[in-house]
Amino acid sequence: MNQINIETKTKFLRGFADKTRIQILDCLKNGEKPVSQIVKEINGNQSNISQHLACLKGCGIIRGRQEGKYVYYSLRNAQVKQLLQMFDDVLFTVESDVRDCDMNDVCLSSKERSLVHD
Amino acid sequence: MNQINIETKTKFLRGFADKTRIQILDCLKNGEKPVSQIVKEINGNQSNISQHLACLKGCGIIRGRQEGKYVYYSLRNAQVKQLLQMFDDVLFTVESDVRDCDMNDVCLSSKERSLVHD
DNA sequence: GATTGATATTAGCAACAACTAATATGAAGG
DNA sequence: CCTTCATATTAGTTGTTGCTAATATCAATC
Structure with a gap:
């Protein structure tokens, strides 16, 4: 069963369909980073970035791991x-x-x- | 200059971010088809499909060629x-x-x- | 050149997604 | 246990996208 559910597929691909999210992914392509650094690098708004990170994570594109007070995100x-x-x-x-x-x-x-x- | 403009990239990826468009692409993966057949295969509304085809074409994902009264679409x-x-x-x-x-x-x-x- | 069949376009509406500002949670260090 | 720093969540607003129905275009055939 290599046949993917179309809803799942759509959700996954939606993850890539936003300018901010693409910037985030670009920013993560060389390894994990804490939220604060992502915010700084793409010159974004903390709340906004946090939401997009949740989105990317929810789409299965990235993962996050907490270490102390930082959360490091990386490509899945x-x-x-x-x-x-x-x-x-x-x-x-x-x-x-x-x-x-x-x-x-x-x-x-x-x-x-x-x-x-x- | 292999660096892609981010607006272009976003536009391109947006093309894949819709259920109907994914169905269309799936339907085209084995070769070109006229609009009417696509409409039939995915059981869609002619106007709606036509709009999505225009979208996919505009995103650079598919191409269309007219032959007589039919327009055949295929992956780019x-x-x-x-x-x-x-x-x-x-x-x-x-x-x-x-x-x-x-x-x-x-x-x-x-x-x-x-x-x-x- | 009128009709038919295939496709495209338009307009209007309803649903969704993204943004900002404000607030909440939660870990670490004093 | 209070403060601070990092991140997440919520609510409200705004802009965007996708849908349907109606209409237009355009090629082929009679």
């Missing part, structure tokens, strides 16, 4: 790290493949839309 | 296909890794929450 396992690497690889190809054809103004929020046209 | 390239495969692989590991520990009630909508507890 090597496969997740590999997956993150693959995102970059695929995107690199797709981006050039797509730049001059059709990666335009569909499925974009107004904010995103404005970002595309500059 | 082999890498995207590989990425989809990797989602399943990683999820398979993560799922068992996580089942009995902490993949619970955070970052879940009430609908999702109710799905977890059954």
Whole structure:
């Protein structure tokens, strides 16, 4: 039974679908870090980051371990790290493949839309 | 310059973050299909599917080609296909890794929450 | 060129997700 | 046991996303 439940899959992938969470993952790709350092590195709001960390953890993407008053977060396992690497690889190809054809103004929020046209 | 713009990356990953879109991708993993067949296979609403297809295309994940009155959609390239495969692989590991520990009630909508507890 | 079938687009609404500010918990050290 | 520092939680608001129904476009065939 290698067939994944679609709800689970959606939840997992939703974890990657946010700018702040991607920054967090990027920040964790070379090893575990305490929350406070993540907050500092991505210049975020403590409450906000904490919520995103809970989200990533809930999605199975990262794990946290408490040590004294710090909580250290890290990518769940090597496969997740590999997956993150693959995102970059695929995107690199797709981006050039797509730049001059059709990666335009569909499925974009107004904010995103404005970002595309500059 | 293998460094991907974060907005682009987010947009790309957002493409995978929806149940209907995942079903569409699943349905396309073995080759191109016309819209009407996708609609039939995932038992969806034509307008809705059309919008999701536009989204996936806009995210660079799929491509469409018109032939007569049909529009055939397919995964953009082999890498995207590989990425989809990797989602399943990683999820398979993560799922068992996580089942009995902490993949619970955070970052879940009430609908999702109710799905977890059954 | 009118009709039919395939797909796309629009508008409006309902559900969701992300943000901020305020507050709570919980560990460590005095 | 009180304070401080690190993190989590809650509540409320706002912006975004996804859905449906209606309508538009566009290619093919008669």
